[in-house]
Amino acid sequence: MSNSDVNISRRSFVEKSATAAAALTIAPGMFLHTVAEAKPADQAVSSAVRWGMLIDTAKCASGCTACVSACNTENGIASHDRPRTDQQWIRKVTLRDKQTKHEISLPMLCQHCEKPPCVDVCPTGASFKRDDGIVLVDRHICIGCRYCMMACPYKARSFAHETVDATVDHQPRGKGTVESCTMCVHRVDEGGTPACVEACSEAEHGAMIFGDIKNPDSEISKQLLKHGGKQIRADLGLNTGVRYRGI
Amino acid sequence: MQQLNKRMHNTLITIAGLAMLVFSAFAFAGEKPSFAPKVPHPTNGSTECVQPEDEMKKNHMNYILHQRDQTMHQGIRTKTYSLKECINCHVPENSEVRFGDDKHFCSSCHNFAAVSIDCFQCHMDRPMKGKGTQGKNPHTAQATPTADKTTISTDIADTSKSVQDTKEAGNE
Ligand code: SF4
Ligand code: SF4
Numbered sequence: 001m002s003n004s005d006v007n008i009s010r011r012s013f014v015e016k017s018a019t020a021a022a023a024l025t026i027a028p029g030m031f032l033h034t035v036a037e038a039k040p041a042d043q044a045v046s047s048a049v050r051w052g053m054l055i056d057t058a059k060c061a062s063g064c065t066a067c068v069s070a071c072n073t074e075n076g077i078a079s080h081d082r083p084r085t086d087q088q089w090i091r092k093v094t095l096r097d098k099q100t101k102h103e104i105s106l107p108m109l110c111q112h113c114e115k116p117p118c119v120d121v122c123p124t125g126a127s128f129k130r131d132d133g134i135v136l137v138d139r140h141i142c143i144g145c146r147y148c149m150m151a152c153p154y155k156a157r158s159f160a161h162e163t164v165d166a167t168v169d170h171q172p173r174g175k176g177t178v179e180s181c182t183m184c185v186h187r188v189d190e191g192g193t194p195a196c197v198e199a200c201s202e203a204e205h206g207a208m209i210f211g212d213i214k215n216p217d218s219e220i221s222k223q224l225l226k227h228g229g230k231q232i233r234a235d236l237g238l239n240t241g242v243r244y245r246g247i
Numbered sequence: 248m249q250q251l252n253k254r255m256h257n258t259l260i261t262i263a264g265l266a267m268l269v270f271s272a273f274a275f276a277g278e279k280p281s282f283a284p285k286v287p288h289p290t291n292g293s294t295e296c297v298q299p300e301d302e303m304k305k306n307h308m309n310y311i312l313h314q315r316d317q318t319m320h321q322g323i324r325t326k327t328y329s330l331k332e333c334i335n336c337h338v339p340e341n342s343e344v345r346f347g348d349d350k351h352f353c354s355s356c357h358n359f360a361a362v363s364i365d366c367f368q369c370h371m372d373r374p375m376k377g378k379g380t381q382g383k384n385p386h387t388a389q390a391t392p393t394a395d396k397t398t399i400s401t402d403i404a405d406t407s408k409s410v411q412d413t414k415e416a417g418n419e
Contacts, residue, residue: 044321130322138319139369166371169331174369189322 038191050114050133050241051183052213053197054220054229055106057246059207060200062105065092067208070199071109074184076167087158087173089181090196095247104246107196107208110135110156110181111232112241118148118157127178133241134185139177148178153233156180183210213241284359287352289336297327307333330366335374346372 039045071077071090079086090109096102116135119127126142129135137148137157149157157180164173170186173179184194197208211220223229229243288294296303298310314328326332337352344350346367349358353372357364 039322041324041326044317044323128320130320132322136319140315140319164369166369169334169371169375172369172371185322189324 039189041189045130045132045134045189047131047133048214049212050214051188052112052133052211052220052241052243053183053194054209054223055242055244056207056209057104057106057244059205060105060107061203061205061207062094062103064105064203064205066199066203066205067107067196068092070195071181074168074195075171075182076164076173078165078167080162085159085161087160087179089156089158089179106244106247108154108156108232109196109242110152110183111154111238112181112183114239114241116238117151117153121147121151123147130185134183134188135180136182136185137178137180139172139174139179142177144176144178146178152180153236153238284349284355286355287337287350290339291336293336330370334371338373340374342373344373 068090072079075089077087077089090107093106093108095104095106112129112133112135114129114133116127116129119129119135121127123145124141124143126138126140127135127148128138144159146159149159157178159178160173160175163175166172171182184192184196187194193210197210200206200208209220209223211218213221213224215221216225224243227245229245230247231238231240231243232247289296298306303310310328311330311333314323314325315330317323318329333352338344347354347358349355351372353364353367356362
């Protein structure tokens with residue numbers, strides 16, 4: 001199968017999405033919409049959808065960490081002042097070309113691989129991929145072995161070393177389990193946008209787009225069609241759901 | 248000697264039987280045995296749970312477990328059997344009472360029955376009622392679909408080779 005094959009069974013989705021409400025971003029931080037079309041609460045997620053992100057490194061400002069702060073607030077991630085072991089779902093990375101000294105800045109997070117190595121190695125089934133492509137840890141059954149952290153090529157996962165004093169009820173997190181970006185699944189299931197994408201837009205950078213890459217009419221698919229979107233470490237053949245421009 | 252032993256045995260059985268009768272008469276005297284824990288009722292004044300009380304007492308864990316797997320793996324987010332809704336309904340908002348305290352809805356029984364649960368090592372033991380997330384902004388710019396077949400051909404290059412030096416900004 002080709003690495004860019006994100007279009008499986010689009011036809012069925014197009015049929016279902018004929019009634020989808022129109023929603024449009026008109027300016028950074030501003031959303032023009034009628035109704036946010038969310039899946040009914042009693043309906044299971046479907047493989048007719050694949051959630052993804054497109055990140056434009058040209059728009060990502062070096063030094064800006066709006067996405068990181070938004071993620072931490074949204075998911076109740078607090079620092080213990082121990083950077084080596086603090087949990088981190090999204091981080092800013094600067095890439096510098098040694099020859100030209102050219103630097104680019106980008107957010108790095110779980111790439112929501114179509115063929116996720118973290119799922120392959122998990123001995124308990126705690127690491128899994130939802131039908132809509134979002135890769136999660138079921139912390140109810142995670143034993144904290146951290147195999148998945150070793151397997152992930154993107155250093156996307158963290159281990160909760162210390163007791164978590166919960167501050168949010170939509171994202172239960174606890175000591176002794178592995179965690180990573182959930183693509184704000186609690187928001188997405190209700191028709192919302194991940195907190196980082198929203199924050200980037202509010203900071204007027206608009207470097208991140210979120211959407212359904214199987215739906216040809218979504219903003220992300222249009223942008224991908226027009227500009228392409230590269231995978232980091234495409235050589236691994238994981239078909240990541242998070243794509244980048246300008247790398 | 249054997250005769251005497253037998254008589255003593257019979258007497259003992261009779262005494263035991265009488266004691267049981269007397270005891271059970273006391274036990275049934277009141278409506279409720281006094282040692283049962285007092286479980287806090289819903290804060291919204293409702294007197295009915297999502298299932299009859301007896302059923303909930305016996306099987307609430309099965310309902311919650313079933314819902315847990317459905318929510319986690321299939322994104323089914325109905326509220327009826329969600330743990331979050333137990334808390335929203337049975338623990339007063341802005342409550343200072345935390346899990347572990349005899350007054351907490353879950354602890355009131357679990358402490359009594361000496362059943363240790365680890366739900367609240369991760370889950371909130373008091374209602375948040377949506378605080379902490381806005382989460383409603385739409386993400387999709389969807390028009391009425393016209394074409395049913397488009398090819399997305401993304402340029403997939405091996406970016407690993409162009410990345411020569413990286414430095415990472417730490418978590419805040
Ligand atoms: S980026 Fe890492 S954690 Fe995320 S799906 Fe891929 S392998 Fe798993
Ligand atoms: S740490 Fe948890 S999710 Fe990761 S491989 Fe082990 S059991 Fe699976």
